[in-house]
Amino acid sequence: MTIRKAMVGYVESMVKKGLREDGRGFMNYRDICINTGKIPNAEGSAEVDIGYTKVLAGVKVGTGEPMKDKPDEGNLLTSAELLPLASEEYDVGPPSPEAIELARVVDRGIRAAGVIDTKSLFIEEGKVWEIFIDIYVLNYDGNLFDAGTIAASAALASARMPKYENGEVIREGNLGRLKTGNVVTSCTFAKLGSAVLLDPDGNEETAMDGRLTVANDENAVRAMQKGLSGSFSFGEIDKAIELSFERSKDLRKMIKNSAGE
Amino acid sequence: MGTIVVPGEVLERFNGRSDNVFFDGNKAYSKVLGIYDSERGMLTPLEGLWYPRMGDTVIGIVEEDKFNIYTVYLNAPYKGIAMSKFIEEPLAAGDIIEAVIKDIDRTKTAVLTRVRKLNGGKIISVKPSKIPRIMGHGDTMIKQLVQGTKCTLVVGLNGVIWISGGNYDLAAEAIFKIVEEAHTPGLTERVKELLEGKK
Amino acid sequence: MSGGTDKPELIVNGKRLDGRDMGDLRAVKIEAGTLKNADGSAYIEWGNNKILAAVYGPKEALPKHIADPERAVIRCRYSMAPFSSLEEHGRSGPNRRAIEISKVTKEVFEKVVVLEDFPGSKIDLFIEVLQSDGGTRAAGITAAAVAFASSGIPMLDLPYAVSVGKIGEHVVLDLNKIEDNYSDADMPVALGPRLNEVLLLQMDGSMSRQDISKGLEMVTRAGSVISQVQKAALKEPYEKVSSRYR
Numbered sequence: 001m002t003i004r005k006a007m008v009g010y011v012e013s014m015v016k017k018g019l020r021e022d023g024r025g026f027m028n029y030r031d032i033c034i035n036t037g038k039i040p041n042a043e044g045s046a047e048v049d050i051g052y053t054k055v056l057a058g059v060k061v062g063t064g065e066p067m068k069d070k071p072d073e074g075n076l077l078t079s080a081e082l083l084p085l086a087s088e089e090y091d092v093g094p095p096s097p098e099a100i101e102l103a104r105v106v107d108r109g110i111r112a113a114g115v116i117d118t119k120s121l122f123i124e125e126g127k128v129w130e131i132f133i134d135i136y137v138l139n140y141d142g143n144l145f146d147a148g149t150i151a152a153s154a155a156l157a158s159a160r161m162p163k164y165e166n167g168e169v170i171r172e173g174n175l176g177r178l179k180t181g182n183v184v185t186s187c188t189f190a191k192l193g194s195a196v197l198l199d200p201d202g203n204e205e206t207a208m209d210g211r212l213t214v215a216n217d218e219n220a221v222r223a224m225q226k227g228l229s230g231s232f233s234f235g236e237i238d239k240a241i242e243l244s245f246e247r248s249k250d251l252r253k254m255i256k257n258s259a260g261e
Numbered sequence: 262m263g264t265i266v267v268p269g270e271v272l273e274r275f276n277g278r279s280d281n282v283f284f285d286g287n288k289a290y291s292k293v294l295g296i297y298d299s300e301r302g303m304l305t306p307l308e309g310l311w312y313p314r315m316g317d318t319v320i321g322i323v324e325e326d327k328f329n330i331y332t333v334y335l336n337a338p339y340k341g342i343a344m345s346k347f348i349e350e351p352l353a354a355g356d357i358i359e360a361v362i363k364d365i366d367r368t369k370t371a372v373l374t375r376v377r378k379l380n381g382g383k384i385i386s387v388k389p390s391k392i393p394r395i396m397g398h399g400d401t402m403i404k405q406l407v408q409g410t411k412c413t414l415v416v417g418l419n420g421v422i423w424i425s426g427g428n429y430d431l432a433a434e435a436i437f438k439i440v441e442e443a444h445t446p447g448l449t450e451r452v453k454e455l456l457e458g459k460k
Numbered sequence: 461m462s463g464g465t466d467k468p469e470l471i472v473n474g475k476r477l478d479g480r481d482m483g484d485l486r487a488v489k490i491e492a493g494t495l496k497n498a499d500g501s502a503y504i505e506w507g508n509n510k511i512l513a514a515v516y517g518p519k520e521a522l523p524k525h526i527a528d529p530e531r532a533v534i535r536c537r538y539s540m541a542p543f544s545s546l547e548e549h550g551r552s553g554p555n556r557r558a559i560e561i562s563k564v565t566k567e568v569f570e571k572v573v574v575l576e577d578f579p580g581s582k583i584d585l586f587i588e589v590l591q592s593d594g595g596t597r598a599a600g601i602t603a604a605a606v607a608f609a610s611s612g613i614p615m616l617d618l619p620y621a622v623s624v625g626k627i628g629e630h631v632v633l634d635l636n637k638i639e640d641n642y643s644d645a646d647m648p649v650a651l652g653p654r655l656n657e658v659l660l661l662q663m664d665g666s667m668s669r670q671d672i673s674k675g676l677e678m679v680t681r682a683g684s685v686i687s688q689v690q691k692a693a694l695k696e697p698y699e700k701v702s703s704r705y706r
Contacts, residue, residue, distance in 0.1 A: 038510070039510065039541075039543060039544070039590055040508070041508070041543070041545055041546045041591045041592070041593075042544075042591075045543065052496045052497075054495070054496075056590065058541060058542070058543025058544075058590075059543065060543045060548070060549035062548050062549050079542075079552060081552060083588055084516075084537065084584065085495060085498060085512060085588060086497065087497050088516050088519070092537050094553070132542065132549040134541065134542050134543050134552070136541060136588075138495065138512065138588075139495050139496050139497050139498075140497060141497075171547075172546070
């Protein structure tokens with residue numbers, strides 16, 4: 001039992017009255033803060049705070065073998081860790097299904113939006129660049145999907161690109177930027193009773209019946225994920241997509257600013 | 262007033278007794294992060310944990326109902342238990358209750374009495390070491406909070422506070438101000454100003 | 461530690477590669493209470509190391525079989541982020557090295573935390589290395605001590621740690637990554653400043669009895685600086701608030 005679980009009834013009764021615990025509107029984000037370059041050892045990094053949620057994304061670039069079915073393309077590998085220091089509800093051990101879902105949803109958005117052109121990561125026959133994105137959850141207070149996607153996007157947008165010379169990877173010195181072709185963001189909605197809320201915090205996520213994440217760039221929806229057993233109507237999904245396009249304008253601007261573009 | 266001390270720091274001129282102090286040879290040392298007033302030989306912990314004691318009022322959350330005994334989460338390493346036959350209203354997992362500790366058994370489980378279900382309302386948790394300041398000398402601070410916010414407030418010594426009705430946002434703001442500024446003088450006056458909207 | 465064939469010159473004109481003298485400590489900065497959810501936490505920047513430490517508890521010991529009816533048990537997990545090093549992407553999760561560090565770190569705190577106050581409970585200590593540059597276990601222990609103290613868990617001492625090592629003829633303090641890779645010896649030490657006794661000691665390489673004694677002296681001297689940084693970090697949040705009303 002945790003205090004979050006005991007707050008479910010309270011959150012539900014507030015939402016019925018059209019209110020949120022912290023006084024926000026249903027379709028408003030908490031304060032978002034993006035800090036790039038916190039981990040200079042990584043080729044790219046970004047720490048993202050959404051309210052009290054704190055996520056750090058690290059990007060490492062290395063070399064490896066291409067996938068058998070795509071011999072002329074590099075690899076993109078995304079992982080997520082719900083670190084035990086982020087919440088008393090997280091435990092040590094192998095990645096939970098929740099962590100794997102988080103990594104895969106972030107990965108799909110980045111891949112589908114063509115943030116990284118994997119064909120440009122080809123080095124020579126049997127050798128390609130590999131981009132590792134690690135999403136480290138440092139403090140949990142809801143909405144890890146948006147924090148993870150924003151952090152990964154900002155880390156990629158600000159990453160440097162090592163060089164490959166005479167069979168060696170050069171990681172230091174005068175390096176250019178990792179080539180990124182797009183910026184993807186996501187908006188996550190919680191279904192709580194008959195209400196739909198953007199950017200659920202930890203208490204709201206404990207109380208929610210369903211969750212919907214819409215990842216998009218300027219032009220199209222690039223990934224979606226409905227989570228938990230609660231359901232969404234066609235109308236609610238359409239509205240979520242409309243709002244996601246609307247809100248993503250600011251998010252993209254923040255990512256580009258943080259990456260110094 | 263005093264100076265901030267850390268665990269292992271010498272307390273000059275300490276001559277009383279305290280759970281937060283230990284002796285090595287003839288010297289006294291602090292076990293905790295606290296404020297030490299060397300003139301009065303008094304140590305006040307800034308961060309501290311709650312140890313269940315008989316007579317403590319607590320706020321808990323019902324975890325389960327097993328063979329007519331409720332187990333209760335107390336925001337502490339030790340649980341509470343309450344016999345359902347002494348409680349008028351049936352309880353369910355997730356219910357928030359106020360209770361008094363009647364006894365502490367060998368396993369440090371707190372036996373609860375005078376159990377009362379708290380309906381609606383929101384709970385917040387603070388460091389238990391801040392609770393005395395939230396109450397104030399002779400309950401002055403808590404009375405001021407109730408008057409200024411029109412909220413119903415129930416304070417558990419285990420660091421859990423239940424807030425219902427009235428101006429919740431103002432009550433929470435005032436409580437977090439007290440928590441953050443617990444070690445500073447003139448706090449009662451500043452909280453009064455906050456509640457009166459003068460900031 | 462490896463005597464590679466292309467071993468770089470680590471000491472040039474009596475100075476180390478980053479300009480330090482033999483007994484110099486890197487810059488150490490600590491912030492207490494960084495993480496909102498943890499009961500106690502600290503963030504440390506030690507040279508280019510960046511490490512988070514968090515304490516949860518004391519709470520009910522689960523699974524039940526780990527509980528000790530006489531005292532609290534401490535669990536510790538030290539782990540390194542896969543992006544923490546300048547080299548290749550690492551594997552996630554603790555490896556054998558990390559598990560050993562977790563064990564010896566836990567043992568440091570078993571000596572100084574008043575475990576008897578919380579029989580049957582457990583306290584979790586998590587140390588996450590976000591960026592590594594040599595000496596992460598020492599920096600992690602130093603940060604963990606601040607995390608413990610900021611949680612209010614009673615302690616008999618506020619331990620710190622730092623490593624010493626040997627480069628050629630020189631006994632040197634606080635090896636960074638490149639020094640660690642090519643040094644002749646590395647010896648991390650944790651001390652309780654009040655107890656004035658050694659809480660963690662490991663050594664690897666080649667050092668004489670005199671070297672070790674000299675190294676321990678260096679540790680103690682550096683320790684007074686590290687202790688000051690720890691104390692300042694613990695006091696800072698309170699003093700910041702107090703100063704508003706002075």
